[in-house]
Amino acid sequence: MADAGDYRILHEAALRDYLAGISDLKALLGGEPAAWEITEVGDGNLNLVFIVKGTRGGVAVKQALPYVRLVGESWPLPLSRAHYEYLALSKQAQLAPGLVPALLHHNETLALTVMELLEPHIIMRKGMVAATQYPGFVDDITTFMARTLFFTSDLALSAAEKKQGIAAFAGNHALCKITEDLIFTDPYRIAEQNRWTAPYLDRLAAGLRDDMELHVAISRLKLKFMASPEALLHGDLHTGSIMVTESQTRVIDPEFAFYGPMGFDVGAVLANLLMAYFASAGHERTPGERQAFESWVLETVEQVWNEFARKFLDLWRAGATGDAYPASLFAGEKGAACLEAERQAYMQRLFTDTVGFAAAKTLRRIFGLAHNIDFELIEDPRRRAISEARAVRLARAMMVEAGAFPNISDVTGAARKLRDWQPEFANG
Template identity: 70%
Template sequence: MSATLETRLGYAPQSAATLAAYLSCIPRVCAILGGDPSAWRIEEVGDGNLNLVFIVKGPMGGVAVKQALPYVRLVGESWPLPLSRAHYEHMALTEQARLTGRLVPEILHYDETLALIVMELLEPHIIMRRGMIAAAVYPKFADDISTFMARTLYFTSDLALTADRKKAMIAAFAGNTALCKITEDLIFTDPYRVAELNRWTSPQLDAYAARWREDGDLKVAVSRLKLKFLSCAEAMLHGDLHTGSIMLTPDDTRVIDPEFAFMGPMGFDAGAIVANFVINYFSHDGHEEAPGARDAYRERVLAMLETIWTSFREKFLDLWRNNATGDAYPTSLFQGVDGEARLEAERQAYMDRLWADTVGFAGAKMIRRILGLAHNIDLELIADKDRRATCEARALTLARDMMVNAGSYRSVADVANAARRLRVEMKSY
């Protein structure tokens, strides 16, 4: 990789020492924080892979500040990354807010030069992944995330948009190539070859990693998924829609961090949700204090996954039936005696194809989180490496089958039942 970092006139990474002076010049932010800037408490809390994240609190309230760095924070300056990703994140958040309201954080200020976004502070929200590791219950989440996916995917697709508006959206997001390249390499390529940044639980999973690098059927399956990711601009995707990109309480859900947004295949976003729920399901064998202690929560995870997909499917179809404003499937073609029946049959077939894509993309997402660079703390926080490897091996085994034999998973219940079966049959890695 080139080590040349992007420079931009006026850009400088912020710090706890400099941020108060910057924010003090933004009236809206000052009104939220209150008091004198010298009294504001600023803490850098970014624990992600790419960016700086600050929490700023004043006497009256708080804000969150996110700033892009010109490199991948997880790796360092040896991996440059363009600051323009903040532009795409701002654009995606704006569109998501228009379509879903308060399912995303409110933007308070955007600075293109500094690649910096000031947003509402989400409190007492926590990252969903951490909540699920602790077996927290989120009764509103299935309804909220299915609404988020249905509305963002449907209304940015050819089913809702005229061709010119759709092509304008493709053009608007086309420049987010560096973030797409990360996905293309880290999800669809590196786990299936020798790559410097790959890592896994070793030596327990050494044999799995070796087999995956020699598995021709799996390489064909992931290559087909990569081709769809590269070429299929179905809708505006969040691009990184996992439980680490969601902050919530039992009563409120917010989807954050859409810097990977682009126009791509809908199944990629849906597959990310499926993957993270399946990973979490398997992970509880490594977190429970006694065997079976989390059986009820495990079943809750799978039940919530089934509700998410079935609700998403129903909501997406309802939007299509009532908002058929796009150039695809024009209603004028489906007039006459059996026109609506034929169109409804095609709607159902469309969702079946979307589910097949979702299954495959979910498998690829699961594999990259175990054999690639960036892992899930659902598994990483399991201290006992043998227990962790057993959870990971189960996830890898299911993921491979979901990719190679996607057609055999006709419903979300099939995925849930396969996860239950593997957990019983695979006693260890």
């Protein structure tokens, strides 16, 4: 892991020298180092990200800063997150080849990783604001989730391997703490960093702070997040962590990786699709112009869950080499039938978790510190607030009435019904 003593921030000139000194990268980039085009593009909250282009090729360079970039040096954050990101990325590359950027170089001391330059991929969230459909997305993201989650779970690993994995990521607690605070705690209490679309959402924000049923629900989810190491999670799987073309998908930035509850990753994807759906009305310039996109989004929500569940179950049926549900206890026709019923029950429990975590991921984007451009780029604050209020209404129900959403179609059905729902302030 990065040793703070030898760490230094590599700005443009130093980065150029550093890359020039690594022969493989120099060859890949091509031409004279002095001529390489280096651009800082980090629009995330935590790190420096450079795109470097030579005469032959390009790379992306990510370096962790010893503090939260969004906030500054007053909020220190350990460089070791680069170690965990590298560890997770390596594991994901092995389990879901072609769905994460290729790793080219890693320097623990500098907390720096050099990766394949993804071109012409864009951040999926940006594409969705522009109403772009991604026909390959469902297949890719469900393969990514099914394989990374299944193969790091007790269904595929021995208990010893699993414990080893948990221990290997246990040190990434500072990143987990960000999630624990910003997703599971702060939006529900007075916190300096909270913000929302005022004044329209003032009442909803106050409601969030007073709603004890919601506080119990979010606290149960928080406890599950902290104490249910079911599988190696990406840990931050929103549409800003996914780069796409119409035919390709790459999952990036797993620095929040740790062993946690699977529903947190799956819920993140669903929540961000649902937010894109509710935001869509706010981006509409003429009625109905984004209808095809919106239908695609809700179909995608359904397919993400259904395909994820199908692939996960297929992996389980084909390769349950782990210590959980040992085959020897489910021999014969009756055993096979009972195990299959239990697999379905397992997925149902996972779906319930997913619904709750999706709700948590939604509310934090509307009332917490980190917002998303789906909503933020709606310029008219009243229209933005209307979109947000619809998302909040669904999320609140998903969090406290999980039983009302036994199937993914119950979620999309509720979303569809809220598409044109008008909150009180809409005409106020």
